[in-house]
Amino acid sequence: MSCPTVSMARSPTYDEDRALEAVKETFAPLGGMKAYVRPGMRVLVKPNLLSPRPPDQAVQPILPSSRPWFTLVQECGGRAVIGDSPGGRQTEASYRRLLRTTGMAGVIEETGCEWVYFYGETATVRAPEARTFRRFTIAQATLEADVIIGLPKLKTHALTSYTGAVKLMYGCVPGVSKAAYHLHAGQNPETFADLLLDLHTLLRPTLSVMDAVIGMEGKGPQHGDPREIGLVLASESRTALDYVAATLVALDPATIPTLARAAARGEGPACLEEVEVGGPPLEAVQVRDFIPAPTSLHPALPSFVRELGGNLVPARPVIDGEQCRRCGICAECCPPGAIMWSKDTISAIDTAHCTRCFCCQELCPEETVDLRESYSKRPMMMNKRFPLERP
Ligand code: SF4
Numbered sequence: 113m114s115c116p117t118v119s120m121a122r123s124p125t126y127d128e129d130r131a132l133e134a135v136k137e138t139f140a141p142l143g144g145m146k147a148y149v150r151p152g153m154r155v156l157v158k159p160n161l162l163s164p165r166p167p168d169q170a171v172q173p174i175l176p177s178s179r180p181w182f183t184l185v186q187e188c189g190g191r192a193v194i195g196d197s198p199g200g201r202q203t204e205a206s207y208r209r210l211l212r213t214t215g216m217a218g219v220i221e222e223t224g225c226e227w228v229y230f231y232g233e234t235a236t237v238r239a240p241e242a243r244t245f246r247r248f249t250i251a252q253a254t255l256e257a258d259v260i261i262g263l264p265k266l267k268t269h270a271l272t273s274y275t276g277a278v279k280l281m282y283g284c285v286p287g288v289s290k291a292a293y294h295l296h297a298g299q300n301p302e303t304f305a306d307l308l309l310d311l312h313t314l315l316r317p318t319l320s321v322m323d324a325v326i327g328m329e330g331k332g333p334q335h336g337d338p339r340e341i342g343l344v345l346a347s348e349s350r351t352a353l354d355y356v357a358a359t360l361v362a363l364d365p366a367t368i369p370t371l372a373r374a375a376a377r378g379e380g381p382a383c384l385e386e387v388e389v390g391g392p393p394l395e396a397v398q399v400r401d402f403i404p405a406p407t408s409l410h411p412a413l414p415s416f417v418r419e420l421g422g423n424l425v426p427a428r429p430v431i432d433g434e435q436c437r438r439c440g441i442c443a444e445c446c447p448p449g450a451i452m453w454s455k456d457t458i459s460a461i462d463t464a465h466c467t468r469c470f471c472c473q474e475l476c477p478e479e480t481v482d483l484r485e486s487y488s489k490r491p492m493m494m495n496k497r498f499p500l501e502r503p
């Protein structure tokens with residue numbers, strides 16, 4: 113069996129011409145866009161539109177603003193459609209606002225591509241081979257696409273350590289359905305990783321192009337710090353792309369639940385030798401002092417310490433009462449309803465029912481939810497009440 117290819121190209125800035133060249137360079141070893149897109153094909157471009165933040169905050173990919181994907185898809189005669197399902201409760205109006213704030217509306221206008229609202233039409237798909245659920249609710253637009261191009265950004269993530277090409281596909285689950293999956297599978301990083309892998313298997317065929325020009329380190333995926341990396345990466349294999357991207361920022365793939373589970377399931381590389389890496393030598397571009405997510409134990413620690421620590425020292429979310437402006441977003445997105453909130457009182461977290469999904473930390477617009485170490489892992493009540501439906 114041949115190794116999957118991950119192709120890298122340097123793009124030190126978001127200059128539009130350079131970005132287009134970088135994308136073309138990364139596609140060349142993969143056979144170019146024409147290897148995936150033929151005239152008349154419907155191509156769903158799935159970015160990572162997490163929240164209505166401007167492009168310079170490194171929360172979402174900026175390369176789409178440079179239009180290279182739409183240009184390349186249209187050059188091949190494909191019909192590009194952009195779609196996503198950002199975190200938290202959304203309406204069509206708030207989704208339109210998000211497209212405007214992130215700069216995506218301008219791209220849509222200039223290129224004349226379509227856009228879809230993932231909350232609009234949904235479908236239930238059977239997944240008999242899945243390890244977590246037998247059925248998944250996903251956006252209808254993902255089923256109508258001939259090709260899905262994922263545009264992940266290289267960022268840290270509190271729950272999954274790292275968010276990349278595999279995790280990006282979770283956005284194909286429409287709005288509030290995400291909360292239900294988080295409730296059932298989000299309290300155990302390995303189970304959640306299995307859920308992400310099950311979903312990613314359903315959502316093919318694909319191509320992923322990662323924006324690692326400026327990534328995010330520390331408190332990702334929303335409140336971390338921008339970090340210059342200067343690369344664009346592309347691959348047909350989401351797991352191989354994530355493996356190389358994690359290695360690029362000196363994170364040990366064995367400590368990233370999606371990559372560890374992918375290797376165990378035979379759906380991803382178990383070592384770098386199982387990937388064909390094209391472009392500049394990895395050791396020449398590696399960012400060795402990248403700051404991991406606060407819940408990731410330091411990658412330099414021996415693996416047995418990390419494994420032990422990961423079980424004994426789970427982080428817990430804490431709300432800073434002074435900064436909280438009582439918007440209620442955290443309470444609305446909390447899958448088990450563990451956040452007590454009213455307009456007159458400061459939000460508080462019922463830690464006995466908190467499943468440590470960290471959605472509140474991810475979606476609080478004021479960066480008011482912090483993660484602290486917790487030395488007692490509380491019993492996960494929701495797990496008992498809602499056992500996973502296993503195949
Ligand atoms: S989302 Fe943040 S600001 Fe809003 S109520 Fe929750 S903690 Fe407070």
Ligand code: SF4
Pocket residue numbers: 429442445446447448449450451461465466467468469470471472473
């Ligand atoms: S309090 Fe936060 S981390 Fe805990 S379950 Fe609710 S959203 Fe998830």
